[in-house]
Amino acid sequence: MNNHIIDLRSDTVTRPSLAMRKAMMEAEVGDDVFGEDPTVNLLQRRVAELLGKEDALFTPSGVMANQLAIKCHTQPGDEVLVEQDSHIFSYETSAPSVLSGVQLSTLPGTNGILTAAQIEAAIRPPAYFMPRSSLICLENTHNRAGGTIYPLEEIREIHRLAQRRSLAMHLDGARLWNAWVATGIHPKEYAALFDTVSVCFSKGLGAPVGSAIVGTREVMSRARKFRKIFGGGMRQAGILAAAALFAIDHNIDRLKEDHAKASTLAEGLAEIPTAKIDRKRVQTNIVMIDMSGTRQPASALLGRLQTQRLLLTEAGPTVLRAVTHMDVSMDEIVRAVNIIKSVLSS
Numbered sequence: 340m341n342n343h344i345i346d347l348r349s350d351t352v353t354r355p356s357l358a359m360r361k362a363m364m365e366a367e368v369g370d371d372v373f374g375e376d377p378t379v380n381l382l383q384r385r386v387a388e389l390l391g392k393e394d395a396l397f398t399p400s401g402v403m404a405n406q407l408a409i410k411c412h413t414q415p416g417d418e419v420l421v422e423q424d425s426h427i428f429s430y431e432t433s434a435p436s437v438l439s440g441v442q443l444s445t446l447p448g449t450n451g452i453l454t455a456a457q458i459e460a461a462i463r464p465p466a467y468f469m470p471r472s473s474l475i476c477l478e479n480t481h482n483r484a485g486g487t488i489y490p491l492e493e494i495r496e497i498h499r500l501a502q503r504r505s506l507a508m509h510l511d512g513a514r515l516w517n518a519w520v521a522t523g524i525h526p527k528e529y530a531a532l533f534d535t536v537s538v539c540f541s542k543g544l545g546a547p548v549g550s551a552i553v554g555t556r557e558v559m560s561r562a563r564k565f566r567k568i569f570g571g572g573m574r575q576a577g578i579l580a581a582a583a584l585f586a587i588d589h590n591i592d593r594l595k596e597d598h599a600k601a602s603t604l605a606e607g608l609a610e611i612p613t614a615k616i617d618r619k620r621v622q623t624n625i626v627m628i629d630m631s632g633t634r635q636p637a638s639a640l641l642g643r644l645q646t647q648r649l650l651l652t653e654a655g656p657t658v659l660r661a662v663t664h665m666d667v668s669m670d671e672i673v674r675a676v677n678i679i680k681s682v683l684s685s
């Protein structure tokens with residue numbers, strides 16, 4: 340068992356449990372391009388209901404859900420306001436420019452959080468020689484900031500601003516479930532402040548594939564058309580939707596265990612002088628470890644940890660990221676701390 344690899348690269352590495360696979364096997368299916376997959380339809384109703392929106396659309400990935408939102412809320416030549424470390428800006432391979440013909444205006448957040456005043460200053464005045472600011476995208480929890488939670492009050496302020504200046508709002512809620520479990524604030528409360536929200540089933544919730552976008556019936560019917568254009572029309576997708584339904588029913592509440600594992604990891608690493616962790620940013624299941632004190636590049640450290648069968652990812656030249664999830668136990672977290680201690684002391 341000690342030879343087992345401890346994989347903290349992401350909560351996306353989880354594999355569907357036997358019970359989830361059974362639910363997938365037993366799913367009633369149909370052709371979803373015809374709108375005839377009963378399990379997909381059920382999932383979409385459940386997710387819309389859970390987030391308090393009129394309709395939902397199942398997508399193969401979180402990236403597609405975010406890009407559908409951008410496509411639905413903008414025209415080519417528009418500008419979208421995002422935080423500079425957002426997933427949309429960092430890891431979606433310039434999709435907004437490729438798929439929607441828009442540019443991103445990137446604003447520096449504090450721990451991933453933007454203020455309404457900052458956003459207001461970045462909204463373009465109406466001038467024919469400037470892009471039109473049409474959409475604000477926020478991320479909750481914020482991945483690259485270390486799983487930080489957006490304060491609801493700040494989102495309310497941004498929402499009021501967006502209403503006043505007629506901008507749409509989208510939430511990248513890939514890990515909104517983690518924010519829910521950590522704060523007790525229901526996803527409906529967050530979602531009420533956005534035109535669209537994307538959520539993922541394939542991260543902490545443990546499904547193999549799948550995300551969803553929610554919004555009004557009108558926006559979702561346009562999103563359905565764009566999903567087809569993007570090549571995301573799926574056929575007997577009920578097999579996947581069954582995993583997502585299982586994830587919603589069984590795997591949300593347990594995210595608190597992942598949060599406890601992240602705090603244990605952060606606490607253990609705090610004893611190492613060369614591994615710096617900003618403890619106030621460890622709010623959910625992500626731990627960012629600043630290794631600049633080791634004077635070694637993150638890539639070299641990753642390689643050394645890998646030989647000890649511990650996998651992390653690089654989040655910057657000297658920053659490593661660890662993500663806790665359902666396929667890693669508390670014992671393995673304690674072992675991970677010991678591996679990092681021993682690698683750094685050798």
Ligand code: TLP
Pocket residue numbers: 348349350351399400401402403405426430478480481482511513514539541550
């Ligand atoms: N995040 C992945 C990587 O792409 C970095 C990870 O390992 O954390 N929004 C957020 C906030 C995300 O963290 C991710 C995935 C996505 C969207 C995209 O989801 P997928 O990978 O399903 O397209």
